Amino acid sequence: MDTFQGIEIDSLSNIREAIKEGVFSLPDLVDHYLATAEKHQDLNAYVSLFSAEAKERANNLQLAFETDPTAAGPLFGAVLSIKDNICLAGAEVTAASKILEGFESLYSATAVERLLEAGAIIIGRTNCDEFAMGSASEHSAYGPVKNADAPDHVPGGSSGGTAVSVQCGSCLIGLGSDTGGSVRQPASFCGLTGLKPTYGRISRHGLLAYASTFDQIGLIGRKAEDLALCLSVMAGPDEYDMTAAKEPLPASEIKKTAGSKRFCYFDFCVDHAGLQREVQDAFRRKLEALKKAGHIVEQVEFPWRDYLVPAYYVLTTAEASSNLSRYDGVRFGRRSPQAKTVEEVFDLSRTEGFGAEVKRRILLGTFVLSAGYYDAYYGRAQKVRRLISDHNQELFQKYDAILAPTSPILPWKHGDKDQDPISVYLADIYTVYANLTGIPAVSIPLERDSESGLAIGMQIMTNQFEEDTLFSLIALENNLPEK
Amino acid sequence: MEIDDALISRLEKLARLKLDASERADLRNDLNSMLEMIEKLGSAELEGVVPLEYPGKHQAIPRKDEAKGMIPTGEALKNAPEADFPFFQVPKVIKK
Numbered sequence: 414m415d416t417f418q419g420i421e422i423d424s425l426s427n428i429r430e431a432i433k434e435g436v437f438s439l440p441d442l443v444d445h446y447l448a449t450a451e452k453h454q455d456l457n458a459y460v461s462l463f464s465a466e467a468k469e470r471a472n473n474l475q476l477a478f479e480t481d482p483t484a485a486g487p488l489f490g491a492v493l494s495i496k497d498n499i500c501l502a503g504a505e506v507t508a509a510s511k512i513l514e515g516f517e518s519l520y521s522a523t524a525v526e527r528l529l530e531a532g533a534i535i536i537g538r539t540n541c542d543e544f545a546m547g548s549a550s551e552h553s554a555y556g557p558v559k560n561a562d563a564p565d566h567v568p569g570g571s572s573g574g575t576a577v578s579v580q581c582g583s584c585l586i587g588l589g590s591d592t593g594g595s596v597r598q599p600a601s602f603c604g605l606t607g608l609k610p611t612y613g614r615i616s617r618h619g620l621l622a623y624a625s626t627f628d629q630i631g632l633i634g635r636k637a638e639d640l641a642l643c644l645s646v647m648a649g650p651d652e653y654d655m656t657a658a659k660e661p662l663p664a665s666e667i668k669k670t671a672g673s674k675r676f677c678y679f680d681f682c683v684d685h686a687g688l689q690r691e692v693q694d695a696f697r698r699k700l701e702a703l704k705k706a707g708h709i710v711e712q713v714e715f716p717w718r719d720y721l722v723p724a725y726y727v728l729t730t731a732e733a734s735s736n737l738s739r740y741d742g743v744r745f746g747r748r749s750p751q752a753k754t755v756e757e758v759f760d761l762s763r764t765e766g767f768g769a770e771v772k773r774r775i776l777l778g779t780f781v782l783s784a785g786y787y788d789a790y791y792g793r794a795q796k797v798r799r800l801i802s803d804h805n806q807e808l809f810q811k812y813d814a815i816l817a818p819t820s821p822i823l824p825w826k827h828g829d830k831d832q833d834p835i836s837v838y839l840a841d842i843y844t845v846y847a848n849l850t851g852i853p854a855v856s857i858p859l860e861r862d863s864e865s866g867l868a869i870g871m872q873i874m875t876n877q878f879e880e881d882t883l884f885s886l887i888a889l890e891n892n893l894p895e896k
Numbered sequence: 897m898e899i900d901d902a903l904i905s906r907l908e909k910l911a912r913l914k915l916d917a918s919e920r921a922d923l924r925n926d927l928n929s930m931l932e933m934i935e936k937l938g939s940a941e942l943e944g945v946v947p948l949e950y951p952g953k954h955q956a957i958p959r960k961d962e963a964k965g966m967i968p969t970g971e972a973l974k975n976a977p978e979a980d981f982p983f984f985q986v987p988k989v990i991k992k
Contacts, residue, residue, distance in 0.1 A: 795947030851951025
């Protein structure tokens with residue numbers, strides 16, 4: 414799918430080689446990406462393209478490269494899309510919400526600044542669920558995003574636009590955010606690789622907050638090696654985010670690993686009422702293949718299965734209700750034209766500006782934090798989070814990685830789940846684990862369903878700050894003979 | 897437990913939302929299903945468990961309390977729905 418001038422442009426190394434050899438220039442490549450994005454406008458992946466800026470930057474970078482090829486940054490040749498909840502100075506950013514209509518970012522997210530310093534080009538901002546709340550990229554002020562593999566199906570969410578921007582070949586890598594699976598699940602639904610780093614690995618400065626103890630900027634792409642490189646560029650402490658960790662940075666290249674590895678998977682990952690047969694079969698086949706290849710693959714019990722999704726929704730909606738209180742129609746964003754009093758500025762701006770899903774979550778979050786209910790819900794969810802995190806640490810004493818399907822279900826048809834938000838929440842069961850415990854997790858393509866051709870993904874999760882191990886295990890995975 | 901009209905009104909007030917009748921009915925239904933889902937937490941054995949606030953390995957890293965990354969007032973007002981330099985503007989609060 415991704416060829417340009419006869420070159421497979423699915424990896425940065427191929428792109429750089431082609432530019433070096435003069436097969437095409439960086440401005441040629443940017444033109445190709447922009448034309449591809451235009452051609453696939455019906456997928457609704459982008460909310461805006463930074464055409465002029467991207468072209469100008471490509472010209473400048475190409476000139477600098479021709480003057481001194483050795484001075485090119487590590488991301489020279491990398492063209493990226495960013496989710497519409499990540500700030501780029503001078504560009505609009507709205508989190509796909511009417512409430513931020515016309516809001517222009519005054520600064521760039523630290524992660525974006527580091528990418529730009531390393532020579533990357535940002536081509537456009539991508540559609541998503543409003544304030545990253547959703548699993549299908551359907552709750553957007555800009556309308557739903559379509560899956561390029563099957564446009565009548567959802568691409569997953571909330572970073573659906575980011576996933577589709579890569580899937581349709583309009584950029585090499587996309588930046589998303591992952592609060593409960595919002596990078597991994599769309600990557601899985603679109604047949605791509607999606608990484609959620611350790612909580613605190615990448616600064617959240619300039620990422621519009623949804624749930625601050627869960628949110629993490631993540632990456633969607635085709636090649637693990639490119640994700641590893643981008644991660645190493647973005648990672649590290651930041652004086653504008655005190656949760657950005659001072660841990661040693663992850664390596665920019667994937668370290669090869671060999672020998673038998675120790676994997677575990679939870680009992681409910683192979684046997685669960687909500688688990689679709691196609692996903693179950695594909696995951697089981699992978700487990701068998703790993704065993705056959707000589708790895709230790711063990712099933713472990715998980716006593717808190719039924720508390721995962723409830724704890725996640727209590728904590729994230731609580732944090733969301735607090736984070737989204739800043740949208741009051743006073744200092745920025747949209748103000749209701751009907752508002753005649755200060756109270757109406759608050760109430761009407763919020764009521765008209767937020768969509769139904771965001772209101773649902775704000776109200777639930779308000780409820781679990783309100784007097785009389787705090788201990789029963791919010792307090793209990795925090796305790797469950799402790800139990801799960803402690804148990805998680807014990808697991809990593811024994812195993813190198815945890816394996817799980819990414820989503821228990823295949824991508825569904827647009828509109829199919831409109832009447833049943835709870836079933837969509839419950840489908841987060843395999844992804845919220847990594848956000849509750851703060852560990853890094855990647856979704857890699859597993860198989861395609863033989864009937865529908867839809868993609869099925871699998872997660873690999875390692876302990877906190879062990880992205881290097883995570884990447885080496887992906888490499889190991891890909892090297893395994895199929896079935 | 898169930899979310900009734902009185903509770904919805906209280907939540908609306910706390911969350912600064914003003915729902916119309918049909919939106920209110922829909923959200924009440926949705927919230928009750930959500931509540932049913934999270935009530936599961938009531939059955940967890942949590943005696944003596946310390947709540948986890950942050951998933952990070954380390955404590956948050958403070959920096960010196962120095963003003964940094966400042967934005968000039970004019971810039972800060974750029975995204976305001978209404979402004980009268982150097983102020984954000986809202987409808988009159990005190991009536992004469």
